[in-house]
Amino acid sequence: MDYAVIEPHIPRLRRYARALTGDAARADDLVQDTLERALRKFALWRRGSDLRAWLFTLMHNVYVNQRRAERPTLAWDATRDDIPQPGSQEHALVVRDLAAAIKTLPPEFREVVLLIGLEDFSYAETARVLGIAQGTVMSRLARGRERLRRALEGESGQRIRRVK
Structure with missing residues (x-):
């Protein structure tokens, strides 16, 4: 069996795992657990089907199982030093606010928002x-985006005015 077909998908799996867990070490563990399961169950993958979707399905299932076993879920922390950020302080604040807003989403909304918004998956x-x-999916995405919008605008719906 040619397991090399899995290797090109590892960076995207790691990025999604990082967004789900919010921690580099936990993300690496999630990717490792996913890859281990993928190799064990590789015979179940139907040739010609979307390998990327199959791998993300495995990761989702591993993540859900781990989350059920742990109970509280760690969220993405945009203040970490190992997350690359552009030099703009304003951009860093926007990223921080977005990360904080994503952190407040219930897991079922966060998963859909991240798969579609970060990983560019179709519905x-x-x-x-x-x-x-x-x-x-469409409903959770709409509700998740609405919650993000409200969180970024503040509960009152009024944005904080920038002073230049």
């Missing part, structure tokens, strides 16, 4: 990865 791919209906 259908996201539905397959998470094992939910496409309409549920």
Whole structure:
């Protein structure tokens, strides 16, 4: 069997794992657990089907199982030094605020927002990865985006005015 087909997907798996867990070490563990499961179950992957979606489905299932076992979920921490950020202080503040807003999302909304927004999955791919209906994906995405918008604007709906 040619397991080398999995290797090009590792950077995207790691990025998604990092966004889910918020911690580099936990993300590496999640990727390792996912790859271990993928290698054990590689015979179950249907040749010609989307390997990326299959790997993300495995990762989602591993993550859900770990989250159930742990209970509280660690969230993404944008203040970490090992997250590359552009030099702009204003951009860093926007990233920090977005990370904080993502942290407040319930896991089912966060997963959909990250798969579609960060990993560029389609609604259908996201539905397959998470094992939910496409309409549920669309609904969770809309609600997740709305919660992000409200969190970024403040609960009152008024933005903080920038002073230059």
